[in-house]
Amino acid sequence: MSRKYIPKVVTANDLRLGDVVYLTADDRWTRLHSEAELIEDEERAQLRLAHAAAQKTVIVGPYLADAKLGPNGPEPIHFREAFRTRGPSNYAHGKQADLNNV
Amino acid sequence: MYDYSDFDEAFVRARVAQFSDQVSRRLDGSLTEDEFRPLRLMNGLYLQLHAYMLRVAIPYGTLSPRQMRQLALIADTWDKGYGHFTTRQNIQFNWPKLPDVPAILTALADVQMHAIQTSGNCVRNVTADHFAGAAADEIEDPRPYAELLRQWSSDHPEFQFLPRKFKIAITGSPHDRAVTKAHDIGLRMVRNAAGEPGFEVMVGGGLGRTPMIAFTVREFLPVADLLPYVEAVLSVYNILGRRDNKYKARIKITVHETGREEISRMIEERFVEMRPQFGGADQALLADIRAAFAAPAFRTAPVDSYDAFYKADPVFRAWADTNLAQHRNDQYAIVTISVKAHGETPGDATSDQMRLMADLAEKYGHSDLRISHEQNVILPHVHKSDLPAVHAALVQAGLGTANVGLISDIIACPGMDYCALATARSIPVAQEIALRFDELKLEHEIGPLKIKISGCINACGHHHVGHIGILGLDRAGVENYQITLGGDGTETASIGEKTGPGFAYDEIVPAIERIIRAYLEVRSEPSETFLDTYRRVGFAPFKSALYGVEGGRDAA
Numbered sequence: 057m058s059r060k061y062i063p064k065v066v067t068a069n070d071l072r073l074g075d076v077v078y079l080t081a082d083d084r085w086t087r088l089h090s091e092a093e094l095i096e097d098e099e100r101a102q103l104r105l106a107h108a109a110a111q112k113t114v115i116v117g118p119y120l121a122d123a124k125l126g127p128n129g130p131e132p133i134h135f136r137e138a139f140r141t142r143g144p145s146n147y148a149h150g151k152q153a154d155l156n157n158v
Numbered sequence: 159m160y161d162y163s164d165f166d167e168a169f170v171r172a173r174v175a176q177f178s179d180q181v182s183r184r185l186d187g188s189l190t191e192d193e194f195r196p197l198r199l200m201n202g203l204y205l206q207l208h209a210y211m212l213r214v215a216i217p218y219g220t221l222s223p224r225q226m227r228q229l230a231l232i233a234d235t236w237d238k239g240y241g242h243f244t245t246r247q248n249i250q251f252n253w254p255k256l257p258d259v260p261a262i263l264t265a266l267a268d269v270q271m272h273a274i275q276t277s278g279n280c281v282r283n284v285t286a287d288h289f290a291g292a293a294a295d296e297i298e299d300p301r302p303y304a305e306l307l308r309q310w311s312s313d314h315p316e317f318q319f320l321p322r323k324f325k326i327a328i329t330g331s332p333h334d335r336a337v338t339k340a341h342d343i344g345l346r347m348v349r350n351a352a353g354e355p356g357f358e359v360m361v362g363g364g365l366g367r368t369p370m371i372a373f374t375v376r377e378f379l380p381v382a383d384l385l386p387y388v389e390a391v392l393s394v395y396n397i398l399g400r401r402d403n404k405y406k407a408r409i410k411i412t413v414h415e416t417g418r419e420e421i422s423r424m425i426e427e428r429f430v431e432m433r434p435q436f437g438g439a440d441q442a443l444l445a446d447i448r449a450a451f452a453a454p455a456f457r458t459a460p461v462d463s464y465d466a467f468y469k470a471d472p473v474f475r476a477w478a479d480t481n482l483a484q485h486r487n488d489q490y491a492i493v494t495i496s497v498k499a500h501g502e503t504p505g506d507a508t509s510d511q512m513r514l515m516a517d518l519a520e521k522y523g524h525s526d527l528r529i530s531h532e533q534n535v536i537l538p539h540v541h542k543s544d545l546p547a548v549h550a551a552l553v554q555a556g557l558g559t560a561n562v563g564l565i566s567d568i569i570a571c572p573g574m575d576y577c578a579l580a581t582a583r584s585i586p587v588a589q590e591i592a593l594r595f596d597e598l599k600l601e602h603e604i605g606p607l608k609i610k611i612s613g614c615i616n617a618c619g620h621h622h623v624g625h626i627g628i629l630g631l632d633r634a635g636v637e638n639y640q641i642t643l644g645g646d647g648t649e650t651a652s653i654g655e656k657t658g659p660g661f662a663y664d665e666i667v668p669a670i671e672r673i674i675r676a677y678l679e680v681r682s683e684p685s686e687t688f689l690d691t692y693r694r695v696g697f698a699p700f701k702s703a704l705y706g707v708e709g710g711r712d713a714a
Contacts, residue, residue: 136574
């Protein structure tokens with residue numbers, strides 16, 4: 057029996073700012089994990105990753121990260137990915153501060 | 159201190175121009191990330207978890223007030239108003255934007271600083287005893303040698319693509335404050351039977367996933383032979399070092415695989431070849447460099463006011479007892495400014511704090527500042543009569559914490575709050591330990607104790623040589639902290655031993671507290687330090703304090 061596929065999001069860093077970004081279903085790069093496209097199968101994941109990797113003047117280092125569906129959209133599974141949605145824990149810097157001002 | 163020559167100046171400016179062009183070409187798509195990455199790393203620019211990070215070299219930890227103010231300006235203009243001092247005497251800016259980096263490098267070049275060779279498989283920033291030129295136990299100021307090594311290793315064509323990064327540390331004192339035995343090359347100044355100064359040369363130390371204490375390849379190297387000897391070590395390593403496996407590429411593995419005897423023979427043989435090629439130019443250069451490190455014009459003035467203040471003010475006395483070290487001039491003291499206020503991030507200084515430290519150095523400290531590998535800032539030359547004024551100013555800026563060498567003076571790497579390599583967080587663990595022992599009001603009773611925390615196996619937080627070391631790992635998707643005991647980074651260096659299964663994030667501070675309570679119980683007297691106690695009684699009391707008598711926890 058094959059294992060159930062763990063859904064993915066495509067994530068990367070913004071080339072200019074370095075900020076964490078996620079690929080949306082309508083081909084935007086968003087700062088919000090909850091707006092990311094939750095990809096349910098391996099084939100589409102690879103296609104979306106290739107699509108992201110081609111955007112060399114926009115983002116850096118795209119990869120697939122495990123995610124799950126939550127009440128407000130995709131949520132990270134691993135703690136590293138959870139930190140990436142917020143910023144550091146020692147100061148209110150990064151997304152946790154910047155996104156409040158959006 | 160050393161001033162750039164025209165050559166240095168032109169070299170750094172040319173590199174800034176070159177990198178500015180590379181950044182433009184990356185932004186317009188002419189360079190791919192694969193092409194750009196090695197170029198940015200050569201200039202100290204990393205991409206971390208949430209942002210870019212620029213690592214700036216502070217050669218042998220020495221800064222002028224003007225340079226410190228420029229770091230503050232950079233923090234305010236292009237970052238978030240602070241900088242992070244690292245365990246390699248560098249400063250890191252955590253939030254630069256790629257298009258701004260050329261301007262930052264220009265601002266650094268304006269004060270003779272740069273980020274060259276703070277990354278990559280080359281000779282990194284040469285680190286030195288942060289008390290250099292001031293310590294009472296010093297044979298000679300090691301910084302002229304460190305500067306000679308810096309000039310020799312900067313852009314050295316043969317050593318730009320070593321098997322792996324290469325770190326050199328140097329101390330002019332028999333007491334090792336520069337962790338020399340945990341470096342690829344450690345240089346410790348000693349005297350021979352004739353009383354002449356020279357270096358004990360140690361090779362193959364390192365922390366990371368395979369921690370090793372360096373072995374002594376030469377008991378006594380005359381100072382005039384320093385460059386050819388170091389070059390001999392590098393060139394033997396450059397040929398033997400494993401380029402096929404990143405995890406076996408450091409010289410510690412080369413030493414291990416080749417054998418001490420054989421590698422010593424090869425180094426000595428190569429040295430015989432190298433020595434005649436250094437036709438004295440290095441010694442002429444060293445003489446010039448030495449002049450730039452001449453001791454300051456020490457003031458002679460009464461110190462009674464210091465003595466009176468010390469007796470009268472308990473807060474000042476507590477600070478003086480922990481944060482001052484003996485200067486070679488009796489009227490002076492070495493001030494360690496704690497950048498470790500309880501609950502703050504170890505090694506982080508705000509731009510205001512940087513400016514204040516620059517002002518104090520200028521007014522009271524012969525314009526000299528040092529960054530220690532323990533992530534504090536040093537005023538190496540302060541006349542004792544000025545100490546009350548210095549202390550008062552520091553307290554006002556949140557820099558007056560009397561905890562140097564105590565349990566809250568913790569080394570912590572940036573960990574998973576910033577670092578892309580990290581497997582767990584370090585900073586909040588350090589913050590919580592410091593707050594807990596401050597709350598218990600126990601830290602002065604505990605006495606000298608070094609806790610060092612790394613957020614991954616690469617050991618930037620030097621956990622292997624912490625009296626108590628903490629290593630943050632990812633165990634099945636959860637942060638887990640492994641404890642080591644008995645590490646030591648001084649001339650009596652040793653690697654700490656793992657206690658057993660690790661602890662969850664919310665268990666690690668209570669676990670440290672249990673270790674400390676066990677220590678307070680078993681120490682023979684209050685003056686027996688944690689390390690001495692551990693060396694006397696061994697593992698057992700700490701193990702049972704951590705895991706219960708039967709040690710009945712499941713292995714993680």
